[in-house]
Amino acid sequence: MPRLVDHEQRRRQITDAVRRVIVGGGLEKVTFQTVAVEAGISVRLVQYYFGTKKDFLLATHRSVMEDAGARFAQRWTALGAEATPRKAIHAVLTELLPLDDQRREEIIVLGAFDWAAIAGQRGNTEETFFAPEALATIIADQLRRAQPDDLPSPGDPDRDAEVIAMATGGLAHSILQGFSTEQAAIGLVDHLLDLVLGAQGGRVDSTQH
Template sequence: MPRLADHEARRRQITDAVRRVMVRGGLESVTFHTVAAEAGISVRLVQYYFGTKSDFLLATHRSVMEDAGARFMQSWTALGADATPREAIRAVLTELLPLDDRRREEVYVLGAFGWAAITGAGITAEETFAAPRALTTIVADQLRRARPAGAPTQGNPELDAELVLMATGGLAQGMLQGYGTPQSAVDLVDHLLDRVLGSAAGA
């Protein structure tokens, strides 16, 4: 077991180095050599854990989403069992915004992956779709919960969830460029939830 833990720590050391290299120089600056130098290890060791550049890029993408997922769960646990759908969705959306240094790094990295998928630079869009699809399911389930019992079905929760997540993703990328402040971003998320939840906002 200790050896397994060491391997996991080494992988994390490498993916964290990939993040830092990406933030400083973009995806094009990520190579076995730059990652090894950033991590303070040999190129051969990076190659041992990740045989190709695509391997460590995908592992880095997974590590970002796992970190965000862990925060989602912490936020949900803190809300308690009586959390309203609005509170649950808001907890998810605010974790997607670059409201601190760690989340800012994650938004930058995910944006770089998105551009790489568009340009075909080492990673495909399909390889990054699992996390957005999972988030869409989570938000859609909460939107269904927000409907009053016995109310007629209106709208499409899946499409509404995609709209909410796309809007939040765009807002997050805009913040990297200096659009708005953390408070104005949170205010926009609240306004978006008002529009989407409508009369069910306080359900």
């Protein structure tokens, strides 16, 4: 009796291979041939599941976003409704830093797609910049929770959130480039939150990432 093929598993095998090719050499190294070799299957099989290079690149981008989103949702749920705004924002930001192999791979792959979109090579800017906008919205919502109504200078949660989101992206890339260590980047996240939130909620245990 012939073995049944799990098509979703096969597609995932291919998109995982695309990720590894990107991490190893960038988007320019991605071809049907390199992906097939990395996945350990034939070029014809890659073409069977993805008719064009654009198809498997879009599927790879989607798989990275889904993986990161699922992990983020799990972390967010684990925080619980009683988490302070500072703890919630800290958890969100550290999920975006390359503190393990999975997050490192995701940041490299998504960064490759971002630069390709900026250069006009592929993708569209709406898809590329949706995640930072969503991140800033989440942070802004938490900043609003942290601000007393009677604060004389409440600041601007939306602009503060944009600064925090952009700064965290820079910290992530600084770790990848070897400019900053993981602990130094986490320390800068704490410093940034000190500037925006003061000492409210206290610092988060830096070992829980």
